[in-house]
Amino acid sequence: MSSKSLITRSSLPKTLTKTNPMDVDNDPPNHSTHTPPISDQKVAVKSKVGKLDFEDANFADSPRSDECTLILSQGGYATHFARSVLSTLGNDKYAVFPLNGKLLTVRGAGPKRLLNNATIKQIIKILGLQPGKHYQDVKELRYGHLMFMVTQGHDGSHIIGLLINFLYHHFPSLLKVNKFMQMFITPLVKAVHKKTNAVLSFYTLSKYDKWRLGNKATDYRILFHVGSDIVAFPEESKYLFADFDQHIKDLYLFDFVDDRAVNCAFGMNIYARNFFFGRRPQFSAYVFDHSPYDHDEGSLVSTIIGMAQNYVGSNNINLLQPIGLPIGVFGTRRRGGKDHVAEGSNLSTQLSPITRYLFHKADERIFKYMRDDGQSIELAWFIPIIPMVLVNGFKGSGTECSSFIPKYNPRDIIANLIRLLEGRKVLPMDPWYKGFNGKIKKKTSNEFTTEGLIEKGKNGSTITVTELPVGMWTKKFNELLNAASRCGDIEAYKNYTDYYNPDKVHFEITMANQQKKSAKQEEWFLNKFKLKTTLSTFDMYLLDEDGLLRKYTTPEEILVEFFRIRLVFYEKRRTALLRKLKIASGLLKNKVDFIGKVRKGEIPLFPLTGKDDWCAELKTKGIQSLPSINGEATEEKEPGTGYDYLGDIPSGWFKDEKFKELEQESKEKIKEYEEQYEELSISTHVSLWLSELTTLDLQLDKEGYTVKINSEDVDSEIAEEAPKMKARAKRPAARPQGANKKSRARCSKKLQVYDNQLPAFYNFGPRQQNVD
Incomplete structure (x- = not known):
């Protein structure tokens, strides 16, 4: 008897069609397709x-x-x-x-x-x-x-x-x-008991991982099968x-959820995470060799190109940049990036300088690595310090479901995250496209109109177009004018001249009759020459932290969802770093102590009678085992393994000159570890995030990004806050008065109360599990 999987029509939006990663492009959605x-x-x-x-x-x-x-x-x-x-x-x-x-x-x-x-x-x-x-x-x-x-x-x-x-x-x-x-x-994983040959079959990796954590997996021989290679x-x-x-x-219908649906926090699909995981010149070949990429290299190349594009309308922040290649090699606004000349063999790329401000290396130790055929591959999650899906936007389509998220100003996003961290309400954000000089006007609560820019000549017979609306590429506009010129579709239009530039727009259009200089005439021109496009927030579908497809009604709702997730991971990072500093300090201190006692003859360098006796002697002489350094209540599961870290000490460290040098260096290093530990222990997840947001904001300011939240009152408020933000960035994280357990408990309690109050600020209603 076979198993069943009944899927209702209301769950169909969970299915996003498999497409080329770069088919998820940056143009406004076309619902007429x-x-x-x-x-x-x-x-x-x-x-x-x-x-x-x-x-x-x-x-x-x-x-x-x-x-x-x-x-x-x-x-x-x-x-x-x-x-x-x-x-x-x-x-x-x-x-x-x-x-x-x-x-x-x-x-x-x-x-x-x-x-x-x-x-x-x-x-x-x-x-x-x-x-x-x-x-x-x-x-x-x-x-x-x-x-x-x-x-x-x-x-x-x-x-x-x-x-x-x-x-x-x-x-x-x-x-x-x-x-x-x-x-x-067929089973993805089979576990065969080494003694009894009993077989356990696992059809999902999640069930296997759950079993592996709760059982003695070392007693089994693990076989990974790629589908039917069993x-x-x-x-x-x-x-x-x-x-x-x-x-x-x-x-019956379909229970397939597309892994290319964009994750709320990272804003990229799983294959883009493959590419972000590897960093080398000739990037495509490197990723192809070092990541479990199952598709052709052409798709891989197009994804890399998309992550490195920086023309108007592509990325607000390009996470990759070319090495030693001219500007425009990855495409221009002339054809919406399709005019790129880069190939797999010459994709020399590197992380953009801004990328490490967005993705901190310290976070990598707290994220789960995905596994493929039993091997650890790229991280399942990359969580930046701001939601990149709002920064670079997203467009995708699938069966009975399309998703489109406009791009927003990263400095607006930072300003709102700081407001959340300080217990204030978020402010509305309007779409923003880096380098776009046209107008973005709010049409309804869910729609915005983008307009190009025109200038009328002195005699009224020449119109100069200096900006195109979002999604209208220069080549496309050229073809539109050419077709209109041949067919005479637009009255009073005679001919045009295209002053080609890869990144700038400059068209001069000659009108047959002089046109009156009026706002009404300008509106007529914008409509007739298709210098208007629409951005909609009706279809903002993303996977939430549980991997469920969810419809978001506003960008602020996505921001708050990201805020809740990211704040938790900051506390996880803080805890992991504290543990790392404690272990590093303890290992170095005990290694130096061990070397000193071996040199004095108090402890043998190697076990003479047996490892258990040697470990017991180390313990009586004050040398700590690794579990003891970690602060774990129980000793190691296998006797003697707690002192394995002593086996990687170089033999040269036991010599007189090297040991004296080691003692001095270890004192300085241990002091540095302890200072970092103390500073981190009195900080909070809020102060860590606030500091990094401020640093990122200053970096974006240097690169020419401006705050664009659409309100004069907000602009004045941010202007007042700017000096404070700069001052915070220059000093270390603030230490609370009387920093001790009680003060940290008070701070934690205050944050907990704030977190509980967070939904009341926005009144988004109950969480939506299924999208109709």
Whole structure:
């Protein structure tokens, strides 16, 4: 009996379509995008599949076709296993179709392009699908079941996502047919007991991690399987065949959540985190070799390029920058970055100077590293000190769901975070695009209009365009003018001149008749020449900290959500740093003490009678074990391992001259550790964040960013606060009077009360779990 997964229509927004990472671009959303139906295309149906490289099931296209299953396999091992199914279960009811070609992202693809895709075309023909038909059952199909047999993980989920998106968009009724869509699942991890050979199977890494933390994993031999590569072992194939039906999962709509949906805190998808994890010249080759990237290098290159772009309308803050390459090599506003000339072989990039102000290295020790095939890979989360999804924005589309978040001024974001840290209410933020000189006007509570800039000549016959609206690229505007000039679509328009510049806009348009200089005439010109675009905040979908898709109504709501998450991680970082300083100081102190006592002959350098006796002697002589240095109540789990740190002492340290030098250096270093520990222990997570925000704000000020919160009262308030912010940045974190346990407890209690009051400030209502 197979398991079931019932997905309702209200949960469909959780599915964001797999696309090229750089298809999630920076343009305003176009809600008019619609893929034409394919019902007017000629497709051979309900007939033998002819010359396809495919072996049909014997019962296909017969009165018993509803009993047949078409297995779509992806990956070498999956295809091998699928063919093994035929050899064992027979080919009367089963057929295998390997997905060797490139699948198409069907949304936005026209009928001609869709049916030119060989893989899609073959699937339609094999199943006997009739475009435009509403299916209530599978009686008219050549196969009654469609089974996905792919490698588990991101790559396999990608393939399933594309296939289901195709079915949902062109044959949605099929997704409601009972038991039509199925998936064959195999264990990701198997644990085999070293003595009893008992086997434990884990179908998700989360369950494996939970088991590993609560059990003696060292007693087991761990086998990681990339999806169906489990069939490389004959005994495993027998196990799967013996219980074949138990590994089939029925899918009614879709329980696939796209891992490329943008995370609220980082503002980047999982593949961008791959790239951020590696830092080298020839970046794409390095990431390809050092990260578990499952797709082609072209997608990887385009993502790197997107992270390094800095033309108007791209990134407000580019996290990467080129090394020794001219400006514009990663694209310009001429064609919205599509005019880049960078290739994988010459992608010499590095972190931008501002990036380390946003992502502190000290945070890396508190985040969880992801695992792939049992190996530690990139961090699951990178949490910057400000929400980058608001800084650089986001655009993506999927089945019944689109997400668009405009870009906002990082200094506005910093000002609001400081207000939250000081217990004040956030102020409304308007969209802001670095380098954009046009106007952004609020139209409604959820819509903004961006306008280009025009200047009228003295005689009224020449109009100079010096700025284009957000999302209108220079080349696109040029083509629009050229088309209008040929067709005479715009009255009073004669010709134009484009003074080309990669990053600046300069068009001179000649009008046939002199135009009166009036506000009404300017409005006419902006509308006629498409010098207006709209930014909307209606569709701001993001994954929250629990990995659930959530709709946010305002950028301030996203900011408060980020604030709650980030504040917790600052306390985690503070605790981790305190522990690190304590251990570093204790290890150095005990190493020097050990060397001194060995030199005096009080302690043998190596165990002479036994390790246990030697460890006991070290303890009586005042040398601490590692658990003791850590302040742990219990000793080490395996006797003697607590002193393993003494084994990495270089032999040269025992010499007279080196030891004297070591004693002096260790005193200075231990004093430095203790001072840092004392300073950090009397600080709070609030003071740490406040200090780093102030430093980042000053750095942005040096780079020319200005505060743009749209209120005169706010501007004057920030102007008053600026000297205080600069003063805070120049001095260390403030030490409370009588810094002791009581004062820290009072401070913690005050923050706890403040945190509890936080929702009352904004009245966002109950947390939304499912998006309709």
